[in-house]
Structures are given as structure tokens and as C-alpha cells.
Amino acid sequence: MNLVELTPGTYHLQGGSNIGLSVQDDRALLIDAGLDGDTAKRALRVIDDLGVTLEAVFITHAHADHFGGAYLLQERVTGVRLYAPALEAGMMEHPLIEPLYLFSGASPIRELRGKFTLAEPCRVDQVIDKPGPLAIGPFEVDVVPLPGHAPRQIGVGVGDVLFCADALFPAKTLDKHQVIFCVDLDEALETLERLPGLPYAHFAPGHGPAYRAGDEIARICAANRTRLTEIRALVHEALATLRRMPRRMPRETSALVAAVSDHYGLHLKTATAYFLTRTTILAALSSLERKGEVETLVRGNRLYWQRVDSQA
Ligand SMILES: [Zn+2]
Known part of the structure; x- marks a missing residue:
């Protein structure tokens, strides 16, 4: 896991699935929890090394590679609070829904029950269904709806950084997978159009590197839009x-x-x-x-x- 400090106290933990981390007043806020318990343990080690305590976790959307580690954070850290978007929260509490919808609603085959599509369940403490400012302990975050890749995906703004989940994929993923995942193509296009204009200096997605405001974020959003259209x-x-x-x-x-x-x-x-x-x-x-x-x-x-x- 590669720890990149985007602005003082705000980090992008880059790995298979990235995790956001913001530190304030000896408290830590995580954005997403990684694929599994091992990834979550690595994030906890980073938090330990910084000498702070985990206050809360905000999950951007209910894909197993983003919330699979959440159960472990709840097991290991007493009192940690878990935030998630409406609808996505239901899938996190009942993770079978992900392989179920991929398999047209029928009982999923064994392959779809692996950890990449079926995560451990977790308990959501607060369901978020309103955009705008939100106080999480000492953190003042901004809730930014970014639907399309997942039905109610939410980006989390912390200071100058927008953790923008899977609203966009890096060039490497566009080259490798070509057909990027989305559930609502119109919403995904609208999200990609809006994203570069949002008032942040850094855009930190769920996969790949972070992008700077201006040309960098505009270019990658345009590449994603071109692919979907x-x-x-x-x-x-x-x-x-x-x-x-x-x-x-x-x-x-x-x-x-x-x-x-x-x-x-x-x-x-x-x-x-x-x-x-x-x-x-x-x-x-x-x-x-x-x-x-x-x-x-x-x-x-x-x-x-x-x-x-x-x-x-
Ligand atoms: Zn995703």
C-alpha cells in the first residue's frame, strides 16, 4: 500500500482498491475500507503509525472491493462509526445483493460468491441521503453524489481533496478492461461531466493515482466519457x-x-x-x-x- 499525502493530513492509500485517510485532532477518518480484512489491517497499521485513533469510516459505494474490509474495522476498533449512502448501505448489510444482481436476481453460482463480489457484511451506523456538508466527529466533510458506476455512489470532500470513488477509472484500467463497469450510463456521463468543475484541488479515485484540478482531471474524465459513449x-x-x-x-x-x-x-x-x-x-x-x-x-x-x- 502506497501512502501519498495529498494535502497536510489527507492521504491516498493506493493499492488494488484505494483508501482515503484524513487526520485531524488525533482522530482518523477513512474513506472506504479495501477488499478484505488484510487490506483493512494495513490501513489500521498506517493509522497506528501516525499515532491517531480511527473515528469513522465512510464507504462510497457497496462494491466488495471497497467495503470488504469494513467488518474488520468494526471488530478491531470499538466505537468506530460507519457511514454509507442510502441503498448502498442496504447492500453492505446484505452483501449477497451484489452477486445476486450480477446473476439476474437468482441464487448466484459459486464463482460469484468469492470475495471480489461477495463481501463480509458490516453494520451501517448512519445512512447518508443528502448532499452537502456533514460533520463526522472533528471532520467537516462534503457529501457529493456521483451516481452511475453504482446506483447511489457518493464522493467525500475533505478540505481540498475529493475522494471520488469509482466515478472514473485510470488510463491503465481503460486499456486493460476496456468496458468499464457502470449500472446507469446516463448518470455516469453526467457525473463525469460535472466532476472536473467541482471546487477541489485534488481528485482521489478508488483505483489508480490522484489527479490535480484543471487539465489532469478534465482529461481523464473526458477519456472515461468517450469510452462510455x-x-x-x-x-x-x-x-x-x-x-x-x-x-x-x-x-x-x-x-x-x-x-x-x-x-x-x-x-x-x-x-x-x-x-x-x-x-x-x-x-x-x-x-x-x-x-x-x-x-x-x-x-x-x-x-x-x-x-x-x-x-x-
Ligand atoms: Zn466500484
């Missing part, structure tokens, strides 16, 4: 054939997952990778459906997606 366009294109005239070509969801993955040269190797990719494709489809561009068609006991604009 491109994925949506690829889905739309895959629903037409250009033989003679643009024609409808109804396709099943699995064919669209394959079309987009093929475009990016991806080789999905696990069921988990498939289900994560499928979620983003479904988010693109619901965005297109909301705009009146695609609709479902059930025929021969199959569900197809088809364009609304051009006639077959």
Missing part, C-alpha cells in the same frame, strides 16, 4: 446491418456483449468478467431505450433488442 454507440451499431440500407438486426444480449468485447479485442475468461461486462452493456441498452432508440422484442422464446428508428 463509444460503448453505447457500438451497441446501437450492432443492432443494424448496413447491407444496402440501414436495417434492423435484432440481437440477443449475449450477442451484444460479444460484439462490443470483440471490438475491443477482449477475451473474457471468467463468468464474473462476463457478468460485469454484461451489466455495462445492459446499462447502454437502458440508456438507448430511455432515448426511444431501442426496444425489446420477444420471439421464439428469445429476448431480442432492436432499433426503433429504421424499418426492417
